[in-house]
Amino acid sequence: MNYLRRLLTRANPFTHAKTRKFYLEIAAAIGAVIIVGLVVNALSPYRALPVVSFYESSETHFAYHRATVQSVNAVDKRMTVIIRDGPDSDRTAKLPMPSYTKVTAGNTIVVANSSSSADYTFIDHYRLPGMMIMVAIFIMAVLLIGRKRGASSMAGLVFSIGIIGVMIVPLILAGHDALWVCIGGAFLIAVASILIAHGFRRRTYISLACILFMLVFVAIAAELAVTLLQLTGLADEYAGFLTTNEHSAAINLSGLLVGGIVIATLGVLDDIVTAQVATVDELMTANRKLPLRTIYKKAMSVGGEHIASLVNTLALVYAGTALPLILLISSNTNDLFVFFNSEFVVTEVARTIIASLALVAAVPMSTLAASMWFHARATSNATTGDMV
Numbered sequence: 001m002n003y004l005r006r007l008l009t010r011a012n013p014f015t016h017a018k019t020r021k022f023y024l025e026i027a028a029a030i031g032a033v034i035i036v037g038l039v040v041n042a043l044s045p046y047r048a049l050p051v052v053s054f055y056e057s058s059e060t061h062f063a064y065h066r067a068t069v070q071s072v073n074a075v076d077k078r079m080t081v082i083i084r085d086g087p088d089s090d091r092t093a094k095l096p097m098p099s100y101t102k103v104t105a106g107n108t109i110v111v112a113n114s115s116s117s118a119d120y121t122f123i124d125h126y127r128l129p130g131m132m133i134m135v136a137i138f139i140m141a142v143l144l145i146g147r148k149r150g151a152s153s154m155a156g157l158v159f160s161i162g163i164i165g166v167m168i169v170p171l172i173l174a175g176h177d178a179l180w181v182c183i184g185g186a187f188l189i190a191v192a193s194i195l196i197a198h199g200f201r202r203r204t205y206i207s208l209a210c211i212l213f214m215l216v217f218v219a220i221a222a223e224l225a226v227t228l229l230q231l232t233g234l235a236d237e238y239a240g241f242l243t244t245n246e247h248s249a250a251i252n253l254s255g256l257l258v259g260g261i262v263i264a265t266l267g268v269l270d271d272i273v274t275a276q277v278a279t280v281d282e283l284m285t286a287n288r289k290l291p292l293r294t295i296y297k298k299a300m301s302v303g304g305e306h307i308a309s310l311v312n313t314l315a316l317v318y319a320g321t322a323l324p325l326i327l328l329i330s331s332n333t334n335d336l337f338v339f340f341n342s343e344f345v346v347t348e349v350a351r352t353i354i355a356s357l358a359l360v361a362a363v364p365m366s367t368l369a370a371s372m373w374f375h376a377r378a379t380s381n382a383t384t385g386d387m388v
Helices: 002-011 017-042 128-173 178-198 202-228 237-242 253-286 292-321 323-332 336-341 343-387
Strands: 055-057 062-073 078-083 092-096 108-114 121-125
Touching: 078 108, 092 121, 128 178, 128 253, 178 202, 178 253, 202 253, 202 343, 253 292, 253 343, 292 323, 292 343, 336 343
Parallel strands: none
Antiparallel strands: 055 062, 062 078, 062 108, 078 092, 108 121
């Protein structure tokens, strides 16, 4: 009887704490995917809503509906669609084909009509279900691989996005100075999201202090660069659209440019600073008798590799994001002097250099701060132990 009990205990994976925790994490990941799947199902265009439109704008009196493309006539450039929601649900409508994107039979699209007209206009492809599926895959991967840290990082990400959507964007649109709103939002994101993602422990506090200090440096450097280079913030075509919008025409675009640089640099600073502080902490944990100089030297060896990869990554990210606009400017400019002197190119160069300078300065500063803190603590503990 005792042998059978022991056999059943071994065969049951939930009797072991680590195994039970692993299965619970898998269950949490599956649950998150199911929740996202339910959201995708609710957003599915194949369930007709008889009265309610997909989205209605009270300001422009436009109603937006999902529709399925039934057929496309390439000769007269028109397509036949079936409206999937709203008052005209399940009805057929014909509308012109868009010239800037490809539409084929079976595609789900978003169309709109105004209160004064029954004609529909193509707005865009319907992408929400596909996007939600990608989000579900991302959440599942982070939770399964990152486990507890993955869950905390997701919580930090949600908080960061919430600060941008709930605080930064509304305050700027309400007329507050974009520079100070972005800086304040960046500090709030740094404090809350880093504590949530990395936990309340000494290495997190050291990382946070270094990051906040570097954010001040980035803000000052970006403001000086914008002033000296006479950047207006109009290099981005979307920023140019803000000047034509009556609700956002008063936005300080140069301040928005500086604020954007601060927020963009924050994410990279989080990566490199926390990694350096964690490296120092692990070195001290492995050997508490290491001298301060040795700790700093070994951690800086890791930091040097980090700098080399991240600086290149930043340049590629900015260049890849701006590639269409670079091609547009290049095709309209034969003179290289004019091209490199353009505000767009100078803005991207300034972004890359300021972020890279912040990274280069953050590595030795955070490494030295962490080395001094953990070495002093190890020395103090050793002295206390000797006295005891």
